[in-house]
Amino acid sequence: xxxxxxxxxxxxxxxxxxxxxxxxxxxxxxxxxxxxxxxxxxxxxxxxxxxxxxxxxxxxxxxxxxxxxxxxxxxxxxxxxxxxxxxxxxxxxxxxxxxxxxxxxxxxxxxxxxxxxxxxxxxxxxxxxxxxxxxxxxxxxxxxxxxxxxxxxxxxxxxxxxxxxxxxxxxxxxxxxxxxxxxxxxxxxxxxxxxxxxxxxxxxxxxxxxxxxxxxxxxxxxxxxxxxxxxxxxxxxxxxxxxxxxxxxxxxxxxxxxxxxxxxxxxx
Numbered sequence: 001x002x003x004x005x006x007x008x009x010x011x012x013x014x015x016x017x018x019x020x021x022x023x024x025x026x027x028x029x030x031x032x033x034x035x036x037x038x039x040x041x042x043x044x045x046x047x048x049x050x051x052x053x054x055x056x057x058x059x060x061x062x063x064x065x066x067x068x069x070x071x072x073x074x075x076x077x078x079x080x081x082x083x084x085x086x087x088x089x090x091x092x093x094x095x096x097x098x099x100x101x102x103x104x105x106x107x108x109x110x111x112x113x114x115x116x117x118x119x120x121x122x123x124x125x126x127x128x129x130x131x132x133x134x135x136x137x138x139x140x141x142x143x144x145x146x147x148x149x150x151x152x153x154x155x156x157x158x159x160x161x162x163x164x165x166x167x168x169x170x171x172x173x174x175x176x177x178x179x180x181x182x183x184x185x186x187x188x189x190x191x192x193x194x195x196x197x198x199x200x201x202x203x204x205x206x207x208x209x210x211x212x213x214x215x216x217x218x219x220x221x222x223x224x225x226x227x228x229x230x231x232x233x234x235x236x237x238x239x240x241x242x243x244x245x246x247x248x249x250x251x252x253x254x255x256x257x258x259x260x261x262x263x264x265x266x267x268x
Contacts, residue, residue, distance in 0.1 A: 012120050012154035030060045034069065041072055046080040050104055054111075070112050074121040077105035081128060102128070119145060119152040130161060139165040156190055156197040163187040163206060170213070177217050184210045215241050215250035222257065231261045 037052035053069045053076065060066065084096025105125055112118055126141035142162040145154060152158075166183035187203040187210070194200065222237035234257075241254035 012123060012152060012157060030056075030063050030065070033059060034063075034065050037069070037072070041076055041079075044079070044083070046076045046083060047085070047100070047104075050076040050080065050108075067116065070108075070115045071117050073108050073112070074105065074117050077101050077108055078121070078124060078128075080104065098128070113148065119149040119154045122149065123154040123157055126158065126161060130165070135165045135168050156194040156199060159186045159190040159194075160199045160203060163190070163203065167206070167210075177214055180210050180214055184214075211245050212248050212250065215245035215248040215254075218245075219250040219254055219257075222254065226257075226261065235261060 081101025087097035129138035163186035169179035225234035
């Protein structure tokens with residue numbers, strides 16, 4: 001189920017691989033090494049496959065199959081994370097853990113940062129954490145993708161997912177609004193830089209929802225100052241809601257409050 005959930009979050013294209021150096025081994029040995037690694041992959045021995053493809057690249061750096069070997073390194077790590085390895089705690093089995101696969105995928109991204117499938121694998125990593133509700137870890141991976149692959153086709157997805165991560169951090173209008181503002185920043189960047197992206201309508205709706213919540217928060221703050229007999233401070237918040245969040249329900253309410261309390265402007 002997790003594999004399906006991660007796949008549903010989508011992928012993207014990448015950047016072309018660099019030209020490899022000259023070959024070190026003959027074609028017969030090269031073919032056997034690749035076939036052995038591929039057989040390990042096809043028989044779901046993903047940990048073995050990862051190591052064998054890694055070794056293949058070291059032994060045959062200029063092979064025509066190097067690009068495919070790199071792709072299968074990434075795929076082996078992903079499959080291993082999805083499959084999981086037996087994990088123990090104090091000698092007692094606690095089920096399957098994706099930790100080794102995730103570790104290997106991160107190592108692969110360090111070794112092969114600018115291959116054709118690197119940015120897509122970086123996005124997959126963030127999506128894997130997101131699907132497991134490990135949102136802090138997911139956000140780290142999305143931010144790394146945005147930093148390391150500024151021209152990647154994965155950027156719109158990373159921006160959208162990062163916005164979703166920040167939205168999940170927000171508890172309620174009575175709490176810190178920083179996650180909301182950060183979420184809006186990512187959604188707005190998606191709208192500004194990729195207006196034709198398929199996620200743009202959702203991002204636009206998210207920005208509207210965030211503005212409603214931010215407006216409500218400022219409106220409540222204004223109401224708090226009214227209850228404390230400080231209308232001047234309250235009017236500042238009401239005016240902020242009207243000016244910064246036009247069209248929201250709170251803006252209409254704030255406009256009404258401005259009229260109601262305007263005579264008290266000097267009474268604080």
